[in-house]
Amino acid sequence: AQSVTQLGSHVSVSEGALVLLRCNYSSSVPPYLFWYVQYPNQGLQLLLKYTSAATLVKGINGFEAEFKKSETSFHLTKPSAHMSDAAEYFCAVSDRSNTGKLIFGQGTTLQVKP
């Protein structure tokens, strides 16, 4: 069985500060990993994905994540937060079964203070 744990349901940073959102996964098979962002009253938008190529993955809006197998982690980072980054972020895992099934973490709400 697969699972995802996002550490911290709420993270608050100042504008310009480093953003670090934590994600740990559990999977019995090599996983595919994803980060999605959700703005209020909207659907989910893919930020980036890991599908076993490079372990450091760069996404949209300046976000990146590093796959660390030894730590079973896939933390999301951004060097400098913008006010527009305030949203809810979801980490997700799939079992490579080539279906539309993703297992999502509980989400982390990012607050950016001016």
Next chain:
Amino acid sequence: KAGVTQTPRYLIKTRGQQVTLSCSPISGHRSVSWYQQTPGQGLQFLFEYFSETQRNKGNFPGRFSGRQFSNSRSEMNVSTLELGDSALYLCASSGTSGGPTGELFFGEGSRLTVL
């Protein structure tokens, strides 16, 4: 290229009623997945359809059902609504044969309130 379109965006029903939600995937996409999002349970996978066949199903009761048409449009139905069915229902489409190797494109969701 138009995105995933879900209708209706908002709806209110009463307990015991049934509801049908519609999803039009991105043109050319053949896989449609449905998710339920609630504050307590988060995002949970309902089911996935590919070429009019249900290919995967989550752990939801039989009151939740779906189907896909030949044009890849999909509907989901919830019968005998319960208060706990209040949620945002998200539809996602994919351009490959399913494929979390590719990207799931999500619609904006249908927000169901059950009174």
